[in-house]
Amino acid sequence: MNQSDYLILDGLGKRFDGGAGVRDVSISLARGEILALLGPSGSGKTTTLRLLAGFEQPDAGKIVVDGTDVTALAPVARRFGMVFQHYALFPHLTVAQNVGFGLEGLKLDAAALADRVERVLGAVDLAGFGARSIASLSGGQQQRVAVARALAPEPPVLLLDEPLSNLDPSLRERTRRELRELIQRIGITTVLVTHEQEEAFDLADRIAVLNGGRLEQLGTPEQLYRAPVTPFVAGFIGRATLADGHVAVEGQRGLLTVAGQRTPIPVSPSMAGAVRIAVRPEAFRLAAVGAERWSGRIVARRYLGNTALFRVGLDGSGLELEVEGGPDEAKIGDQVGLEPTGKGLYLYPGAAQG
Numbered sequence: 001m002n003q004s005d006y007l008i009l010d011g012l013g014k015r016f017d018g019g020a021g022v023r024d025v026s027i028s029l030a031r032g033e034i035l036a037l038l039g040p041s042g043s044g045k046t047t048t049l050r051l052l053a054g055f056e057q058p059d060a061g062k063i064v065v066d067g068t069d070v071t072a073l074a075p076v077a078r079r080f081g082m083v084f085q086h087y088a089l090f091p092h093l094t095v096a097q098n099v100g101f102g103l104e105g106l107k108l109d110a111a112a113l114a115d116r117v118e119r120v121l122g123a124v125d126l127a128g129f130g131a132r133s134i135a136s137l138s139g140g141q142q143q144r145v146a147v148a149r150a151l152a153p154e155p156p157v158l159l160l161d162e163p164l165s166n167l168d169p170s171l172r173e174r175t176r177r178e179l180r181e182l183i184q185r186i187g188i189t190t191v192l193v194t195h196e197q198e199e200a201f202d203l204a205d206r207i208a209v210l211n212g213g214r215l216e217q218l219g220t221p222e223q224l225y226r227a228p229v230t231p232f233v234a235g236f237i238g239r240a241t242l243a244d245g246h247v248a249v250e251g252q253r254g255l256l257t258v259a260g261q262r263t264p265i266p267v268s269p270s271m272a273g274a275v276r277i278a279v280r281p282e283a284f285r286l287a288a289v290g291a292e293r294w295s296g297r298i299v300a301r302r303y304l305g306n307t308a309l310f311r312v313g314l315d316g317s318g319l320e321l322e323v324e325g326g327p328d329e330a331k332i333g334d335q336v337g338l339e340p341t342g343k344g345l346y347l348y349p350g351a352a353q354g
Contacts, residue, residue: 011061039209087146241319286310
């Protein structure tokens with residue numbers, strides 16, 4: 001934590017009778033930063049957002065905004081903006097009335113309220129839409145109305161709960177781009193919950209990967225993909241196959257054995273012994289079968305245009321790896337060798353438990 005931290009989650013913990021919750025979650029955000037909470041169902045991302053919003057009180061830890069401890073404050077006193085999964089717009093009210101609904105507590109006169117509504121509609125590229133009905137808007141426009149309503153009280157923090165889940169797939173990519181540009185333009189500190197990696201990668205500056213209520217890793221999309229610190233992160237972010245193996249260090253090289261097959265890899269002597277490995281599609285290239293080279297048979301091929309994903313069943317095992325290659329490099333049934341590329345292969349001490 002340092003003086004540039006604007007929003008701080010410090011050791012947050014919350015237990016429920018059913019067992020779900022969060023344990024010792026600590027994250028700090030700079031002013032204007034966008035953070036995505038990403039994880040499988042039951043990972044703790046929604047609980048973390050509810051703790052931030054004040055809908056739940058933590059059993060441990062605190063929440064600090066711009067130097068002020070808000071942990072004990074009620075949701076209304078925090079003044080956070082929030083966009084729910086289903087937007088919660090009022091269909092019988094106009095766009096302007098929906099946006100102005102959250103301003104009633106500010107006791108603005110009619111002229112000031114109208115000016116605030118028009119300004120925030122302009123900020124979300126809906127200038128002139130105030131008199132329209134909600135039913136006349138597209139899904140993306142309704143989402144922007146929900147954001148405008150959350151922004152109208154000028155909150156210190158914006159919270160987004162699965163903000164794009166109700167949009168058609170064809171609208172999501174464009175709306176993600178528009179939403180990120182909007183948040184960056186306004187410069188508001190934002191925390192969003194999503195279960196979709198693509199959404200988190202598109203929207204967030206950094207991503208907090210949660211698992212079983214714990215923070216597994218916090219980093220940029222590039223850091224999470226290229227330097228996953230746990231097998232869970234490696235398997236959850238992007239595409240990867242997890243397996244158990246063994247590393248033997250012989251002089252200046254390491255030999256990685258998986259399912260009885262060995263291949264040389266660069267490795268630290270400290271990694272000798274049982275390991276858990278994560279193998280991304282770019283970790284190996286297809287090659288001729290040879291000594292000290294994993295080998296297997298092509299069991300499936302997925303055409304991706306300029307490239308293809310080949311599923312290779314390693315000889316003598318039930319393990320299948322995805323390998324990236326040229327679309328015409330091999331065909332189903334071919335026997336191939338696998339040559340390490342020097343990237344996309346991650347080793348973690350110890351075998352899987354259980």
